[in-house]
Amino acid sequence: MKQIRLIVFILVALAQLAVPASVVWKRSQTLAHGRVWKFKTEPVDPVDAIRGRYIALRFAAEKAKPTPEPDVAALISPLFVTLKEDAEGFAQVDQITNDRISGDNVIQVENGYWSDGWQRVRFPFDKLWVAEKIAPQAEQAYRENSRRGKENAYVTVRVRNGDAALEELYIDNQPLADYLRAQAAKK
């Protein structure tokens, strides 16, 4: 009886380890080998902005103008979009489809609403976890640099076989941590 119990426990323990471990494995593969895309950030509804220890992110590319124009009524979440780069090197949505496609330029998104030739989508990386210590400064820096007239922030996302891993938030072309350090040094 004791032996059976121990064997069952070993299986349970392996399962408990496997869940976080599989996340680590998949994400580290994506971060190591995925294609880099830059997404310009947008202002966030202030009510939504900070929830504990992450920054809520919005992206300019979430307002998509896909070509060819999809049959809007048939779009049901989850959707898949292909990405392309604009003249400045930022990512934009190219096509939207219901079909499960894969590739280093494909991400799965949630459906938003259709308005006036624009399709709103939600990218699967709308939260950036930050350490509690720097969360308030990070939030402020993000807000100041992604408002209209001063759009100076973007994130890099690695995409591999449809898995999108948020890599880094850049403010003023510096990684968040470096930017905050530089700001602190200035004061």
Place this chain on the structure above:
Amino acid sequence: MPGTVNRRAVRWLRGQLPELVAAGAISSENAASIERHYASVETRSNFGFVILATVGAALVGAGIILLIAHNWNDLSRAARTIIAFIPLLLAQALVAFVLLRRNDSRAWREAVAVFDVAALATAISLVSQTYQVQGTFDDFMRIWMILSIPIVYLLRTTLGAIVYVVGAVVWLFDLWSFFGTPESPNFFWIFLLLVIPYLLICYRRNRESSETAALAMVVALASIIALGATADFAKSDLGPFSFAGLMTVIYLCGLRFLPRTDQRLSALAIIGGIGIGVVAIVLSFQSAWHMGHDFNWAGRSFPQNVALAIELIFPIVAVVLSGWDLMQRRARFSIVAAAAPVVAAVTWATVKICNAPGGHVLPADCSFVGAAVFNIYALWLGIDILGRGIGSNSIARANFGLVLIAALAMARFFDSDLSFVTRGLGFILVGAGFLVANVLLFKQRATA
């Protein structure tokens, strides 16, 4: 094995010893040796210690998380990943140790169970943060709970099982409060099914323990909440019928599986009984029978149909349980109370047929019929419970019957356009009924 005996039974037996000796059934030597045999039972009251150990383990777990959160930002991704796994590995090593060496200590088992489950949550959430994994709270809860439930079985922790059921309810509320397209609550029932075998194990091991009763009660209350969400999601108008079924199942299970030697009812039976009363009163309102949903198979999703099937299970189980006992001629339950799902089913069908398109009856008249049936039923139920209370000399039960009748009367006073004089007279009548019934009951008890 004094550690595994039922303490309540031992206390009862000890109380009986002087009488048994006096009656000559056993000698005083026998009585003394029985006393000696159970001497250690009372002193081994370690539940308080179990709670303290559990809280201690939880605090240690929380402390580890706080230590890790400190200076988190300066660590590399790889270092953070390794740290996320350390508490989990530590907890798992402790579980293995307890299974091998401290399997008989309840405090050890409960404490390492809490530690392991907390460490698992820590590992998942720290890894998610490190690798910027986005996911909703209910995704997290779901995977966490599925990976935690085996621990309840392996370490035989009833406290853990109760926490697990509460966790399932938290998951449900997180889902339910979601605005927009409602999400399927069906997964809750899988959560609940996963803990039922444990409840049965507890029951077989010690049916009279307060832990078994507490777990059964938590499962019953969670089912009531979840049935509300399920009925809401199924959009089938079957809610009244289904709730009558669930309450009856709880009532019957309380009576059948947790019988008490004295005339009292188990807590589970009380919840079920009160539930049947509440359902009867709610269904005596005409608005409960306005059937708003056009039932259209084509427009229904598969999860909605599963929810519908779940709704139907409870009345069926209720009818089977009561039918079985009736056939065996050992029904201890109130037949009027157990008939609630049948009455609800017949009424539901009548109102549904009456509402059928092309009929000549106004919908308002249909719902009036439904409400009228349940007014009569609620009154009958109240009288029956009152009668059973008087019969078994139980003041609580008799008064519950009266409360039911009074609630019905009050519901009608506020519901209908009666004059103040009529309402006043009604209240006086109900109040007098209470007084007379209680005076009679106490007199009967005094003479008995």
